Amino acid sequence: xxxxxxxxxxxxxxxxxxxxxxxxxxxxxxxxxxxxxxxxxxxxxxxxxxxxxxxxxxxxxxxxxxxxxxxxxxxxxxxxxxxxxxxxxxxxxxxxxxxxxxxxxxxxxxxxxxxxxxxxxxxxxxxxxxxxxxxxxxxxxxxxxxxxxxxxxxxxxxxxxxxxxxxxxxxxxxxxxxxxxxxx
Amino acid sequence: xxxxxxxxxxxxxxxxxxxxxxxxxxxxxxxxxxxxxxxxxxxxxxxxxxxxxxxxxxxxxxxxxxxxxxxxxxxxxxxxxxxxxxxxxxxxxxxxxxxxxxxxxxxxxxxxxxxxxxxxxxxxxxxxxxxxxxxxxxxxxxxxxxxxxxxxxxxxxxxxxxxxxxxxxxxxxxxxxxxxxxxxxxxxxxxxxxxxxxxxxxxxxxxxxxxxxxxxxxxxxxxxxxxxxxxxxxxxxxxxxxxxxxxxxxxxxxxxxxxxxxxxxxxxxxxxxxxxxxxxxxxxxxxxxxx
Numbered sequence: 001x002x003x004x005x006x007x008x009x010x011x012x013x014x015x016x017x018x019x020x021x022x023x024x025x026x027x028x029x030x031x032x033x034x035x036x037x038x039x040x041x042x043x044x045x046x047x048x049x050x051x052x053x054x055x056x057x058x059x060x061x062x063x064x065x066x067x068x069x070x071x072x073x074x075x076x077x078x079x080x081x082x083x084x085x086x087x088x089x090x091x092x093x094x095x096x097x098x099x100x101x102x103x104x105x106x107x108x109x110x111x112x113x114x115x116x117x118x119x120x121x122x123x124x125x126x127x128x129x130x131x132x133x134x135x136x137x138x139x140x141x142x143x144x145x146x147x148x149x150x151x152x153x154x155x156x157x158x159x160x161x162x163x164x165x166x167x168x169x170x171x172x173x174x175x176x177x178x179x180x181x182x183x184x
Numbered sequence: 185x186x187x188x189x190x191x192x193x194x195x196x197x198x199x200x201x202x203x204x205x206x207x208x209x210x211x212x213x214x215x216x217x218x219x220x221x222x223x224x225x226x227x228x229x230x231x232x233x234x235x236x237x238x239x240x241x242x243x244x245x246x247x248x249x250x251x252x253x254x255x256x257x258x259x260x261x262x263x264x265x266x267x268x269x270x271x272x273x274x275x276x277x278x279x280x281x282x283x284x285x286x287x288x289x290x291x292x293x294x295x296x297x298x299x300x301x302x303x304x305x306x307x308x309x310x311x312x313x314x315x316x317x318x319x320x321x322x323x324x325x326x327x328x329x330x331x332x333x334x335x336x337x338x339x340x341x342x343x344x345x346x347x348x349x350x351x352x353x354x355x356x357x358x359x360x361x362x363x364x365x366x367x368x369x370x371x372x373x374x375x376x377x378x379x380x381x382x383x384x385x386x387x388x389x390x391x392x393x394x395x396x397x398x399x400x401x402x403x404x405x406x407x408x409x410x411x412x413x414x415x416x417x418x419x420x421x422x423x424x425x426x427x428x429x430x431x432x433x434x435x436x437x438x439x440x441x442x443x444x445x446x447x448x449x450x451x452x453x454x455x456x457x458x459x460x461x462x463x464x465x466x467x468x469x470x471x472x473x474x475x
Contacts, residue, residue, distance in 0.1 A: 043387070076382050129231075149392070167204050181295075
């Protein structure tokens with residue numbers, strides 16, 4: 001089936017809603033579009049679709065638009081929507097699932113945010129704890145943004161707020177085996 | 185259950201990664217204040233990162249097991265966990281809840297780490313511990329330098345109060361415990377409507393302009409309510425509110441950790457050294473009240 005949405009032809013994936021429902025464990029069909037989520041969303045101003053629209057699009061099976069949207073990455077996961085939803089639709093869990101699927105299928109639109117999450121987890125896999133200085137430097141290499149925050153970074157180094165070396169963590173092998181287990 | 189000893193309360197302490205670096209002054213003030221209040225904190229040996237927002241954002245199973253390792257370590261110590269960072273707090277509580285409801289996850293944790301994890305102990309935030317175990321009357325009685333006149337906005341952010349099914353020590357829309365705590369220290373606490381709005385901390389490094397807009401909206405709101413500083417219990421909010429605040433240095437609102445202000449009011453001598461680590465210096469503001 002083909003529908004015209006936002007003036008382009010769109011494939012409908014009739015199983016998408018069921019997939020998201022199953023992976024997130026939340027009943028998306030309870031949403032009756034009251035807009036409480038979108039009205040209270042603190043990062044809605046930077047989204048291409050509002051949160052309640054994403055839910056509707058998932059229900060309708062607009063798989064590609066949802067998975068390539070900036071909304072799922074701009075969501076800061078602050079839990080305001082899930083707390084306020086009168087129908088207990090856990091939109092935070094839904095966003096987590098949509099990000100997972102979007103990464104799995106190589107559709108992530110907001111590269112810098114997806115890169116941030118991957119670098120963040122890579123550091124934990126390597127050192128067991130987060131090392132903020134290398135998190136910042138690796139993100140800069142990846143996004144080729146070398147001068148943003150330079151002065152702030154220097155100030156933080158001078159105040160001892162950024163450590164030069166990662167913290168001492170012994171059981172690196174057990175953290176690596178956690179990553180192995182979770183990747184399966 | 186927290187362990188009551190003759191001296192007071194005892195917890196397995198989980199500092200979290202930020203408290204080793206960008207939030208060094210939070211860690212220092214937590215340890216000093218807890219010692220002063222008779223809360224014994226024993227750091228969990230060889231704790232690992234909880235996975236934070238990035239963990240559950242792209243791999244929920246990984247997030248649960250990473251956080252779960254710390255729960256298992258604390259269980260070996262036989263104590264409840266006390267956490268300073270709300271992001272760690274919610275990750276540890278979330279993993280605990282998931283392990284209770286999902287035997288396969290608990291078994292996987294036990295198998296990967298070769299431990300037998302039962303999930304016997306809970307995780308509490310230090311704001312909860314100080315407000316509800318130490319008690320605000322008790323805290324008030326220990327104040328030697330009341331913060332008289334200092335006008336503060338209590339900023340809770342997200343994970344201390346949401347989601348209510350996971351964290352339940354205060355109201356999710358209009359929490360009061362931090363307001364009450366600051367009032368007990370003698371400060372003038374301003375009522376405002378931004379106390380549980382997100383500052384965009386998880387986007388602070390990857391999307392500066394979005395985080396900046398969120399931060400400056402909050403700061404303006406706090407200023408309009410008459411606040412001269414904001415008070416947080418979160419290292420990510422603190423870093424984001426300091427780094428992304430716009431305007432000339434003299435017009436920026438200083439951001440305090442709640443434990444720093446407790447330390448100041450209790451007369452802990454080293455408190456001044458914590459403030460030197462701030463990007464927005466609060467020393468002018470404090471001096472104007474003789475603090």
